[in-house]
Amino acid sequence: xxxxxxxxxxxxxCVQITDIRETVVPIASPIKNAYIDFSKMxxxxxxxxxxxxxDGEPVIGYGFxxxxxxxxxxxxxxxxxPRLKEADPARLLNDAGDNLSPERIFDTLMANEKxxxxxxRSVAVGVIDMAVWDAVAKIAGxxxxxxxxxAYGDGTVDADAFVYAAGGYYYPGKGLAALQDEMRRYxxxxxxxxxxxxxxxxxxxxxxxxxxxxxxxxxxRYLAVDANGRFDLETAIAYAEAMRPYDLFWYEEAGDPxxxxxxxxxxxxxxxxMATGENLFSHQDARNLLRYGGMRPDRDVLQFDCAxxxxxxxxxxxxxxxxxxGFTGRNVVPHxxxxxxxxxxxxLKLGGNESYPEVFAPFGGFADAxxxxxxxxxxxxxxxxxxxxxxxxxxxxRRATGTG
Numbered sequence: 001x002x003x004x005x006x007x008x009x010x011x012x013x014c015v016q017i018t019d020i021r022e023t024v025v026p027i028a029s030p031i032k033n034a035y036i037d038f039s040k041m042x043x044x045x046x047x048x049x050x051x052x053x054x055d056g057e058p059v060i061g062y063g064f065x066x067x068x069x070x071x072x073x074x075x076x077x078x079x080x081x082p083r084l085k086e087a088d089p090a091r092l093l094n095d096a097g098d099n100l101s102p103e104r105i106f107d108t109l110m111a112n113e114k115x116x117x118x119x120x121r122s123v124a125v126g127v128i129d130m131a132v133w134d135a136v137a138k139i140a141g142x143x144x145x146x147x148x149x150x151a152y153g154d155g156t157v158d159a160d161a162f163v164y165a166a167g168g169y170y171y172p173g174k175g176l177a178a179l180q181d182e183m184r185r186y187x188x189x190x191x192x193x194x195x196x197x198x199x200x201x202x203x204x205x206x207x208x209x210x211x212x213x214x215x216x217x218x219x220x221r222y223l224a225v226d227a228n229g230r231f232d233l234e235t236a237i238a239y240a241e242a243m244r245p246y247d248l249f250w251y252e253e254a255g256d257p258x259x260x261x262x263x264x265x266x267x268x269x270x271x272x273x274m275a276t277g278e279n280l281f282s283h284q285d286a287r288n289l290l291r292y293g294g295m296r297p298d299r300d301v302l303q304f305d306c307a308x309x310x311x312x313x314x315x316x317x318x319x320x321x322x323x324x325x326g327f328t329g330r331n332v333v334p335h336x337x338x339x340x341x342x343x344x345x346x347x348l349k350l351g352g353n354e355s356y357p358e359v360f361a362p363f364g365g366f367a368d369a370x371x372x373x374x375x376x377x378x379x380x381x382x383x384x385x386x387x388x389x390x391x392x393x394x395x396x397x398r399r400a401t402g403t404g
């Protein structure tokens with residue numbers, strides 16, 4: 001992957017941002033994980049309108065934040081969108097002046113921001129960043145995965161990507177039979193690996209839920225479990241000991257995402273694959289996980305979510321850290337279940353992508369014409385991230401931002 005380049009842009013811009021629209025949409029659901037419910041969950045949506053015309057219409061880039069973090073409307077409206085609108089248009093272009101520069105836009109957004117504090121700010125910047133990359137690839141006339149491979153990768157892309165079905169949430173009145181039915185539906189859709197929540201019930205009850213799902217999928221290598229950071233060390237180890245015989249696909253986010261000592265100690269008690277990182281929102285936090293979290297390159301998975309962690313410019317800085325600690329992009333399976341992660345996985349050759357077949361619609365999932373087969377999904381041939389190839393999603397984005 002190439003290094004991010006910065007140099008003086010041309011004086012006369014030939015591509016300009018003409019409007020930036022922002023709104024918040026609900027993605028509420030009665031589901032729960034071990035830590036939160038989603039009854040009031042929201043997402044920010046941004047439309048970045050340019051003066052470039054394709055097929056008689058202005059090129060518009062769309063962005064939104066991943067599930068699990070609320071919309072960041074206040075930050076977008078008060079700081080980041082005004083900052084971008086006030087910038088000299090020439091300072092937002094690439095060297096050739098024929099497209100936007102995500103790196104220069106990122107620098108503009110982060111001007112006058114103190115280091116640290118990677119929380120809701122990273123979500124707001126990530127929403128705009130997604131819209132920028134969508135617009136950049138559309139202006140280039142390429143799917144984003146192809147643009148990434150050509151500009152930052154080795155020029156080749158993965159023809160398809162590994163995906164797993166995330167679900168198994170706690171739900172009012174949902175017993176073992178309903179949990180099994182859910183997992184059967186995922187297998188019928190073509191997924192091989194499924195993921196379920198743990199930590200929202202006593203250990204014995206969670207073990208019964210795990211065994212019920214194993215009756216459906218057959219082997220532990222087809223089941224991942226996710227505690228959503230709920231456990232203290234003692235509880236994390238107790239679950240590890242109870243789950244060890246099942247040889248699960250992975251044991252995810254046992255403790256607080258910033259408790260690297262807990263993660264490192266847990267690795268001494270659990271030989272199976274572990275996964276974490278979805279709630280780390282900067283390359284500095286990711287580096288601390290790699291330094292101090294006891295993660296093992298031969299088996300463990302890093303789940304950094306581009307849309308929650310300042311966007312793809314910052315994400316590539318995170319990916320550049322991996323070799324120093326023995327990891328490669330194949331260790332990375334992004335959280336979020338959205339099309340941006342799919343483009344990154346294919347274009348930069350990561351380990352795969354999450355998917356939410358039954359929740360967080362219409363933001364999750366893939367192009368309408370694509371289907372999952374043998375746990376893998378193909379790629380749309382649409383310019384940009386591919387939102388236009390998913391009818392319900394693009395309709396939602398256009399209606400929400402008034403760009404229809």
